[in-house]
Amino acid sequence: MKKSVYLLQPTYRKMDGTLVKGLPIFNYAINMPIISACIPNDWEKEICIEYFDEVNLETDASVVIMMSPGYDLAHAVTLAQEFKRRGKFIIFGSHTDELSDRLMREICDVVYYGYPQPTTIAELLNDIRIGLFQPEYRWKFGIDFAFDYSVFNNHDIPFIPVMASTGCKNDCSYCCYPPVFGGRYRLRHIERVIDDLRAVQKFNKPISFLDGNLFNNREYLLRLCNAIADSKLKIRWGGQATIDIAEDGEILSALKKARCRLLLFGLETLEPENSAQLHKEMYPVQKFESQINKIQQAGIRAGAYFIFGLDSDTKNTFNKVRDFIHRTNVAVPYLHVLVPIAGTAIYHQLRNEGRLLAENFEDYLQQNPEFSVPCSFAYFRPKSMTALEVEEEYLRLNSHVYRLDRIIARSISVSIRDMWAFLQLNLEARSKYKAMVRGYQLRKSRHHQSAKNESAKNEIATTTA
Ligand code: SF4
Numbered sequence: 001m002k003k004s005v006y007l008l009q010p011t012y013r014k015m016d017g018t019l020v021k022g023l024p025i026f027n028y029a030i031n032m033p034i035i036s037a038c039i040p041n042d043w044e045k046e047i048c049i050e051y052f053d054e055v056n057l058e059t060d061a062s063v064v065i066m067m068s069p070g071y072d073l074a075h076a077v078t079l080a081q082e083f084k085r086r087g088k089f090i091i092f093g094s095h096t097d098e099l100s101d102r103l104m105r106e107i108c109d110v111v112y113y114g115y116p117q118p119t120t121i122a123e124l125l126n127d128i129r130i131g132l133f134q135p136e137y138r139w140k141f142g143i144d145f146a147f148d149y150s151v152f153n154n155h156d157i158p159f160i161p162v163m164a165s166t167g168c169k170n171d172c173s174y175c176c177y178p179p180v181f182g183g184r185y186r187l188r189h190i191e192r193v194i195d196d197l198r199a200v201q202k203f204n205k206p207i208s209f210l211d212g213n214l215f216n217n218r219e220y221l222l223r224l225c226n227a228i229a230d231s232k233l234k235i236r237w238g239g240q241a242t243i244d245i246a247e248d249g250e251i252l253s254a255l256k257k258a259r260c261r262l263l264l265f266g267l268e269t270l271e272p273e274n275s276a277q278l279h280k281e282m283y284p285v286q287k288f289e290s291q292i293n294k295i296q297q298a299g300i301r302a303g304a305y306f307i308f309g310l311d312s313d314t315k316n317t318f319n320k321v322r323d324f325i326h327r328t329n330v331a332v333p334y335l336h337v338l339v340p341i342a343g344t345a346i347y348h349q350l351r352n353e354g355r356l357l358a359e360n361f362e363d364y365l366q367q368n369p370e371f372s373v374p375c376s377f378a379y380f381r382p383k384s385m386t387a388l389e390v391e392e393e394y395l396r397l398n399s400h401v402y403r404l405d406r407i408i409a410r411s412i413s414v415s416i417r418d419m420w421a422f423l424q425l426n427l428e429a430r431s432k433y434k435a436m437v438r439g440y441q442l443r444k445s446r447h448h449q450s451a452k453n454e455s456a457k458n459e460i461a462t463t464t465a
Contacts, residue, residue, distance in 0.1 A: 001128070001131050002044075002060065002061070002390070003043045003044065003125075003129070004043065004044040004045070004060065004061040004062055004063070005039055005040060005043055005044070005045050005046075005061050005062075005063045005064070005065055005125070006045075006046050006048065006056070006059045006061035006063070006065070006088075007013065007035055007036060007039070007045055007046070007047050007048065007065050007067075007338055008048045008050065008055065008064060008065065008067070008079070009032050009048070009049045009050060009051070009066075009067050009069070010027065010050050010055075010066060010067075010069045010075055010076040011050040011051050011069060011075065011077055012069045012073075012074075012075050012076070012439030013074065013075050014408045014435070015038055015334060018196065019050070020051065021051055021052070022048050022051060022052070022156075029049065029051075029152075029157065029441040030068040030147075030161040030162070030210050031068075031160050031161055032047065032049055032067070032151045032152075033147035033148050033149050033151055033152070033161075033181075034115065034116065034143060034147055035065060035067065035093075035116055035121070035169075036147075036148035036151050037118065037145060037146060037147050037148040038117060038118045038120075038121035038145075039109075039121060039125075040121070040122045040125065043125060045061075046060070046061055047151050049151065052155045052156075055079060056080050057079075057083065061088070061124065061251070061288045062088065062089060063088065063090075063091065063128060064080075064083045064088045064089070064090050064091070064258040065091045065092075065093070066079070066080060066084030066090065066091070066092045066093075066108070067092075067093060068092070068093075068102075069105075073103055073104070075103070076104075077103050077107065079358070080092065080107040080108060081107055084107055084204055088111075089109050089128055090107065090109050090111065090224060090334070091110045091111075091112065091124070092104040092107075092108040092110070092111050092112075092439065093111065093112035093116065095111070095182060099417075100162065105135075106228035108135065109128075109133070109135070109340070110124065110128070110133055110134070110135060110136070111136055111137075112124070112133065112136070112137040112138070112139060112169075112177065113136070113137070113138045113139065114138060114139035114140050114141050115140070115141055115142065115143045115318055116137060116139060117139065117140075117142070117143070117145065118145060120137070120139050123423070124137060128224050135259060139182065139236075140164040140176045140186070141167055141184075141186045141187045142166070142188075142208065143163065143166060143186075144188050144189055144192055146191065146192055146195045146196060146199070147162075147196055147199075149196065149200050149203075151186070152200075152203065156348045157203070157205065158205065158206075158424055159205060159206050159207065159208040159421075160200045160203050160205050160207050160208065161207075161208050161209075161210045162193065162194045162196050162200060162207055162208070162209055162210070162237075163187050163188070163193075163196075163209065163210050163211055164187065164188055164190075164209060164211055164214065164220075164224055165180070165186060165187045165188060165211045165212075165213075165214075165216060165217075165220075166185065166211075167181035167185035167186055167212065167216075168179075168181060168183070168185055168212040168213045168216060169183055169184070169185055169216050170183065170213065170242070170279070171183050171279055171345070172266070172268075172278055172280055173278050173279045173281050173343075173344060173346040173349070174268075174278060174307060174338060174339075174341070174344055174346045175212075175344065176341050176343065176344060177212050178344070178345070179343040179344060184269075185212075185213070185216045185217070185365075185372050185406040187197065187216075187217060187220050190223055190224055190227045191227075191431075192200070193224060193227075194227055194228070194231055194233075195210065195238065197223065197228065197231070197233050197235055198231070200235075201233055201234065201235055206236050206237065206238065206261070206421045207235050207236065207237035207238075208237065208238055208239065209237060209238070209240070209460075210239075210242065211240065212241060212357065213240060213242055213310065214239045214240060214241045214263075215241040215242050215244070215245045215251075221251060221255075222250065222251060223255075224258075225251070225254035225255055225257065225258035226254060226257075226258070226259070227463070228258035228259045229254070229257040229259075233259075235259055235418065236259050236261050236418065236421070237259060237260055237261065238260065238263065238264065238390075238421075239260070239262075239263060239264070240263070240264045240265070240266070241263050241264075241265065242265070242266075242283060242290075243265045243267060243283050243287075243288060243291050244282075244283060244291075245263070245295070246290075246291035246292070246295050247296040248292070248293075249298075252294070252295065252300065253298065254300035255298075255300055255359075256298055256299045256300060256412065259303060260300055260381045261300065261415075261418050261421070262301045262302070262303055262331060262332070262418075262421070262422070263295060263300055263301075263302055263303070264303040264332070264334075265292075265302060265303065265304050265305065266423045267283075267285070267304045267305060267306060268280065268305060268306055268307045268310075269306065269307065269310055269312075269313075269317075270285050270288065270306075270317065270320045270321055270324055270339075271285065271310065271312045271313060271314035271317055271320075272284070272285050272286065273311070273380055274310040274311060274312045274313070276347075277310055277311050277312075277346070278307075278310070280344065288324070289324065289327065289328055291305070292328045292330060293318075293328065294399045295387075296328075296329070296330075301330075301331035301332075301413070301418070301422065302328070302330050302331060303329075303330055303331055303332035303333065303334065303425070304330045304332075304333050305333075305334045305335075305336070306320075306321050306334070306335050306336070306391055307336050307337070307338050308335070308336050308337050308338065308393070308394050308397075309338040309378045309380070309382045309387075309394075310337070310338060310382075310392040311382070311383040311384065312384060313382065313384060313385060313390070314384050314385060315385065315393055318393040318394070318396065319337070319398045321335075322397055322399065322400050322401065325401055329409075329410050330371075330410065331410055331411065331413075331422045331425075332410075332422060332425045332429070333401055333429075334427075334428055334429060335394065335397060335398055335401065335429075336375035336393065337375055337376055337377060337378050337390060337394050338380070338440055339375055339377070340356065341438045350380045350381075351408060355380050355381040355383075356379065356381075357378075357379045357380055357381065357387065358382050375436075376391060376394060376395065376436035376439065376440060377440075378390045379389060380430065391440070395436065395437060395440060398433040398436070398437075399433075402426070402429060402433050404430075407423065407427065407430060408428040410422070410426070411423045411426055416427060431451070
């Protein structure tokens with residue numbers, strides 16, 4: 001067996017069937033620097049980040065390592081089948097949901113869980129070479145080694161991904177972290193993170209910490225911020241944290257000194273009654289506005305995620321969120337209809353209550369091929385509204401929030417480069433909204449057409465009778 005490996009980060013398809021090219025901001029591009037750093041020196045490696053590169057199905061590598069695209073897996077499945085037909089040995093990993101697991105296990109020779117390490121990948125490749133491999137490898141969640149950022153050379157990536165930790169201490173019911181990490185997290189050594197920041201500084205792009213929650217461990221975050229400030233690195237960065245960070249003045253000032261420009265918060269709802277359903281009672285919604293204000297007054301812009309279709313949502317919920325976004329002037333708002341991901345607590349709740357309209361995500365994608373960004377569609381029965389009402393109110397809210405004048409108003413910043421970054425984030429969210437509207441109209445016209453066909457059939461049947 002040739003000691004050569006093909007590393008593939010696949011892309012996914014848009015609603016019109018074309019492949020997503022040019023890396024969208026929130027894709028899991030961090031997987032490639034991680035896996036590339038793990039390949040032993042005596043193995044050749046060929047790298048394909050499909051957002052930029054064409055897949056080389058004719059590669060002479062003997063082993064293909066594929067990473068989850070994180071979204072629509074159908075295209076990754078097709079690629080895996082093509083490589084399989086060409087006799088390649090296929091490894092699939094870095095996935096976090098039950099669907100990826102089921103689909104890829106059917107095709108791939110080996111599936112791994114957790115994060116790869118240089119030692120575990122060396123062992124795995126050796127097992128394959130001597131023909132003594134297992135179909136499944138379970139690894140820990142530590143990633144305490146320097147990543148290989150040379151994989152991004154020659155690619156125009158808008159935001160460079162880095163990571164200081166894996167996992168999260170919380171167990172939010174809608175998040176795919178708790179089933180995987182079980183409320184635990186692992187921190188990287190701060191020197192490793194600083195090494196990575198030094199490596200990515202040359203790209204001269206904003207840096208995005210992909211950690212699920214930078215505020216998992218206060219002391220660690222404080223040390224990390226101080227180390228970044230002391231390193232004199234000329235970087236600008238953002239990340240995600242829980243909103244209670246607003247109550248910690250020392251941390252906010254350390255973040256500012258460390259050149260943190262944007263923090264994103266999963267607020268998810270402004271209805272207090274929804275907190276229990278989300279497992280987020282520890283973050284009272286009544287405090288959100290003053291907390292966002294504190295963060296922005298400390299010189300760090302805030303972004304906010306919201307989920308719709310929760311049990312206590314009514315039409316008024318959408319207006320509340322619209323007004324909240326305007327009043328707080330968050331730099332980037334992200335709006336989603338609830339997607340009950342298989343394996344999460346909210347998925348099990350809706351399933352047990354008989355409220356899922358599609359039993360699993362695969363059925364959902366098959367029934368709704370026009371939605372490659374499925375967060376505009378309720379495939380469950382909401383409690384206080386109909387699914388159609390949720391979808392229509394959701395699109396109406398998007399049309400307010402992503403108006404160009406509003407995007408410009410909230411992106412304004414003293415720094416032109418920050419303003420440009422906020423604009424990019426908002427414009428990407430706006431283009432997703434536009435795509436959702438097109439998908440929504442497509443679905444409506446298909447339903448209309450199939451209703452017409454049905455009535456024509458009935459008419460013919462009546463006439464014949
Ligand atoms: S805080 Fe964020 S990352 Fe952590 S469980 Fe909740 S949603 Fe997931």
